[in-house]
Amino acid sequence: FRSILTHLGGTEAAHYARPGRRLLDTKNYYSYLKIAEGCDNECSFCAIPNMRGLQKSRSIDSLLEETERIAAKGIKELILISQDLTMYGWDLKSNGKKAPRIHNLIRELSLTDGIEWIRIMYAHPAHITNDLSATISEQSKVCNYLDMPVQHINDRILKSMQRSTSSAKIRRIISDLRQNTPDIALRTSIIVGYPNESEEEFQELYDFVEEIRFDRLGVFTYSHEETTSAGLMEDTVSKELKLERMDKIMLLQQEISEQKNKEMINEVYTVLIDEYKADSGISIGRTYKDAPEVDNIVVLKEKVEAGIFVDVKIISSAVYEVTGELSNYRPS
Ligand code: SF4
Structure with a gap:
């Protein structure tokens, strides 16, 4: 913010x-x-x-x-x-x-x-x-x-x-x-x-x-x-x-x-990855619904480098974040 x-x-x-x-x-x-x-x-x-x-x-x-x-x-x-x-x-x-x-x-x-x-x-x-x-x-x-x-x-x-x-x-x-x-x-x-x-x-x-x-x-x-x-x-x-x-x-x-x-669960969203956290092995990104710094995040338990768009199937949710798994790479 x-x-x-x-x-x-x-x-x-x-x-x-x-x-x-x-x-x-x-x-x-x-x-x-x-x-x-x-x-x-x-x-x-x-x-x-x-x-x-x-x-x-x-x-x-x-x-x-x-x-x-x-x-x-x-x-x-x-x-x-x-x-x-x-x-x-x-x-x-x-x-x-x-x-x-x-x-x-x-x-x-x-x-x-x-x-x-x-x-x-x-x-x-x-x-x-x-x-x-x-x-x-x-x-x-x-x-x-x-x-x-x-x-x-x-x-x-x-x-x-x-x-x-x-x-x-x-x-x-x-x-x-x-x-x-x-x-x-x-x-x-x-x-x-x-x-x-x-x-x-x-x-x-x-x-x-x-x-x-x-x-x-x-x-x-x-x-x-x-x-x-x-x-x-x-x-x-x-x-x-x-x-x-x-x-x-x-x-x-x-x-x-x-x-x-x-x-959002079971739906597939395009996600822009903002960060890969090597210590925990998770990647953090956002869907089109989320501006950086103020909105929600998507957590992926897989390694994806920052700056890559991927398709993610949402598998679980919380109040301000969802967790997903890779559905498809969409290298850009
Ligand atoms: S539009 Fe925004 S910046 Fe302009 S006067 Fe209203 S609150 Fe202030």
Whole structure:
């Protein structure tokens, strides 16, 4: 997680934008690609726009150049990040032509030889378009995965959070995404204990998590950030109650995760191996459902070198991992 935060930092982004200067700081076969810096949204709880300024998207040419360079070094999985990935390109001028959008960028990046997976993180639900949904469904290199932080589901709180969306719209987007891509893995993050969050509003959030059954979910307790509009409100929910609400959601999500992992048993998944542990003789990898560092893992009791894609039959499961056996090598 620290690595993701580091990659979201402005200094790093400026560094990437200079051709020839990119240093690969992961020993892995995935790489983050920061496509824009800053954010045009005004979420009430977030200080990032004040710290980073308005969004500045990188050009498609610059991103293609960087992607080709890192693919030549053996990177197989490209993880697209920015503060709000769905707004990519709005700020780019293109000599009277239509400015490129995120789906245009993804389609161009997917032509890069050597890149086999493209993963989309930080998609604000207010700006997810049919074009983006179609790109996930149609482009074979784009993982059927979307990280879409909803933050809350109660309309009063969404409005106070200045999220420019509503409960109905979030539900409609999820329904459309699942209709277009039935096996899509959805990740989200939510905040509990936002100022004035009542018991009923928290219960609405809990029921939503239970109903939607996200594949992956992170939950955070609200805390005041300086320079934010929520920071001017009274922090009404006690620390104990925030933690209690977080625990309730986490316990619920554990049950959902355990159940979903059980459903994977006897199915075969393509797995990208991240690491072989010589001391224990096991290999660790991920399916398309899992981003590195924040999501689940696949454990294989066989030796497979990092960076190899293999087909794995899942034979057992736990809450945050599954175990499998090699079904087929798919050397790449
Ligand atoms: S939470 Fe995300 S989308 Fe909202 S202002 Fe902060 S960086 Fe932008």
